[in-house]
Every structure is written in C-alpha cells, then in structure tokens.
Amino acid sequence: MNKEELNRINKNVVKIIKQDREFLIEKMAGDFEVQKKTSRRDLVTSLDKLNQKKLKEELSEVLEANFLVEEGDAANNPVSTSGLIWVIDPIDGTLNFVKQRDNFAVMIALYEDGEPLLGYIIDVVQNILIAGGPDIGVTLNGKELQQPENVSLVNGLVGLSGPMLAHNMFNFVSIQEASLGVRVIGSAGIEFMRVLLGKQVAYVSNLHPWDFAAGRALAIALDLMTTNLDGKAPNMLKSSVVLVATKKAHADILDLMD
C-alpha cells in the first residue's frame, strides 16, 4: 500500500479512535452488563460488544477489509492472513475496566498479508494515543515519537503476566531476577505502551492476536522486537507467548529462556 493511502487511512483512524475514547468515557459512567467468558477472570461487558460493532462499522467506511476481532464468534475470524485485515480489541484490560474504570485501552491494527501496516493504542482514561506504522512513523498524541533507548534487561523494568510469574512458567522468575523490577498492569495495550515509550524495556505474556497486533505494528516502527520466545514472529491467527522488547532486552530474555 502506498504512503499516500496509508496517510489517508491513518488520519481517519486517528479521528475514529479519539471519538471512540469519548464514547467510552461517557458510556462507562452508566450501567453495563458483565459476563464471564472462559473463566472468572476473563470478562466481557456489553460495552466491549457495542464498541466492537461501532468500530467495525466505522473502519469499514475507511477501508474494506476482513476483521479479526476479540468479541464474538471465533469462527467468523479469518483463517488466513492473506489480504487486508483490521484487528480490533474494543476494550483491552476488561478486568481493569470493570474493577478500576482505569488502565484499559482500545487497540486497532491494519495488516496486509500478515505484515503490519498500521497500529493504534489509546489509554482511554489517561487520554494517551500512540498511532502510526513502519512506513509512516509513530506519533504520541499527534507529536512524533522517537524510538526508545536500547536499554538492557539489567537496567530496565519489565512487564510480566502475574499468573505466569507466580507459577514460574517459562522460567519467568529468572526474568524478574535479572531485571530491575517487574510490573503487572493487567492490560496488554498499556504494557505495550510502556515499552513503546521507554518506561519498560520489555513485556512478556500469553497473548491473543488482538492483544499484540497494534503493539507489534508500532514496535516495528520504533525498532523494537516483537517475537515469540523462539525469536520468531508470532502467528497472527493464534494465541502464543509474545515478547516485545528493546533489542538488548530481547536478546537478554531469549538467553534466559534457553
């Protein structure tokens, strides 16, 4: 896709996600239904669903593409990465949304043949938007965002999944030990943001495609690594353990995973 077309799409998606933030701020003051999905910790609200429907409609008007989305019938999600795909997480960090009314994000990404074109993460309550992609660069609330310093694990904070740390899955305790400290936020979007902004050198968790699609598009544009624990690019159609990190911290963590 040429740069002119990417810029046209970008301009429209920025407008959509900023308006969507206002929509959610207004809606979250009112009542909404909460339901369990796969476990008592895996929640969905009527607002997740409503917001997904709204975003699908709005994005369809910007560009016709397939949809890979969090909420709804998984059977409707694409089985191939070929062509154009919008990836949507209408509320990332639903548990934080329900319990804190804070620390959650909306994420949108556009992929073509499995490669990231554009990514958007908005911290709804703090009103922080990171937007862009490998070909058009990245902005933080409209201003150019520089790539973060290439800091090693020993000199940085790292975001981890709480349960994976508690059970030392994949030797996570060794990451905790090697780093300056761990943080557990409860929203992949907010964790990705922290890495993109240089506040953490890495984030590792078991993620669905909609949890990492936008972050990966932005990370590539900022010269950060987003891979599985074997160092390979994550499969866009499956859940897997995903690591986003500075180049140094990425190498440090892969070493510890051996």
Place this chain on the structure above:
Amino acid sequence: MNKEELNRINKNVVKIIKQDREFLIEKMAGDFEVQKKTSRRDLVTSLDKLNQKKLKEELSEVLEANFLVEEGDAANNPVSTSGLIWVIDPIDGTLNFVKQRDNFAVMIALYEDGEPLLGYIIDVVQNILIAGGPDIGVTLNGKELQQPENVSLVNGLVGLSGPMLAHNMFNFVSIQEASLGVRVIGSAGIEFMRVLLGKQVAYVSNLHPWDFAAGRALAIALDLMTTNLDGKAPNMLKSSVVLVATKKAHADILDLMD
C-alpha cells in the same frame, strides 16, 4: 489534638503538597543524580534528598514535631513513637521515577503517640491527591471520598510485591490464585491509593514506616484494615510485611497466611 487544629494543619499541608507536586514536575524535566542505596534496585536521587529537606522546612512551620524520614541518617529518626511525628517519603517509587517519570508519589503523615492523625498521598504525574485522617474525613482532590465497597478477595484485584510473588514468600501465590488478579505497580503510595479508591481490594508488601504511614492514616478513616500478617497494627518504627485491605479481603488474606 482537637478538630480545629487538625483542620488548620490539614489546610496547610494540602497547600504544601500541591506546591511540592509542581516543584517536582518542574525539577524532573532537568538533570538529577541517581545513586544506589542498599541494592541496584534501591535508588535515591538528588531530588529525593532536596525534596525531603524542602518538606521538612515547610512542615516545621506548620507544626513543630519530630521527623521520621526515608532519606538520610537512620540514626536521626525517632526511637520512640511518643509525641508528634511527621513521617515523610519525599519520592515513593524512586525506581519508577527514574525509569518511567511516572507512577510515583509524595507521602506525608502526622502521628501522635503512634496513632495516625493525618495522611497525604499525591500521585505526582496524574495529579491525584488523597488527603485527610480519621477525625476529619478524607478528600480526593478536594472532594469528599466515600469509603470503598467491602469487596472480598475473590471478587477483587490485589497489589503484591513482584519479588515476593516470584518467590512465593508468605504463600503469596495463594493470594494470586484466590484473587481476581494481581497487579504490581512499584510504588507503595500508588498501591495504597488504588485500595483507598476501591480499584484494588488489597495490597501486601514489605514496607518501611514511610511507605505505609500516610496510607494507614487514610485507610483507617475509610474503614479499611492496615495490619501485619498476624493481624496486629504495624510497628511505626520498623519495616515489616504490611497488608492494607477491605475488611473482607483482609480476613480472606489472613486466612491464607495461616
């Protein structure tokens, strides 16, 4: 101390801590020195020290009292809880301050004969101030703050120390399992705030007196529990594992610690 005097002190401390926030926001944009204290994770900056000195001078003018402070010669801290004591943490979450320029707090408390009179926690970057005490009530940015709902552990998020979770100290993994999820923020002040605001049902960590003094004053005023893991009030002159929680989550966690 009578209510009139408490209100006079409160008014002055609110003014001091709000101005102090502006001072830190300005100062953190410039250069400052970072030094290690007890370990590579335990940092102090020239700003911690400068800010402590500033706060001591300002609080002395409001009320003459002893000082129990984070930075400086521990030998100068009081050896008895009798009389009036100002407790100051000039920058709580110094690692976050250094690495994130976010997620840190200033905390001030006033104790008399070991009992909390007043407490103040300000989230510097988000500009959120919780202020007050058992006799005068609690405000959130100047508006009355109601006590949070008495939610049990199974229905809430809980803040834990990352290393203590990683090493399953005091059976922390069982707290993770029983709760809806763990969060690790890296600042006792911000964690206390989350409990005071009902965003988390509990927070447990190994804390110094200046880490919990303000939070405990505010927690008591909001009908929350702040104790050691044996259910007793923490010693104001020593470090210990401190739990702040709703009454239900407090009972749930003490049960798990048996």
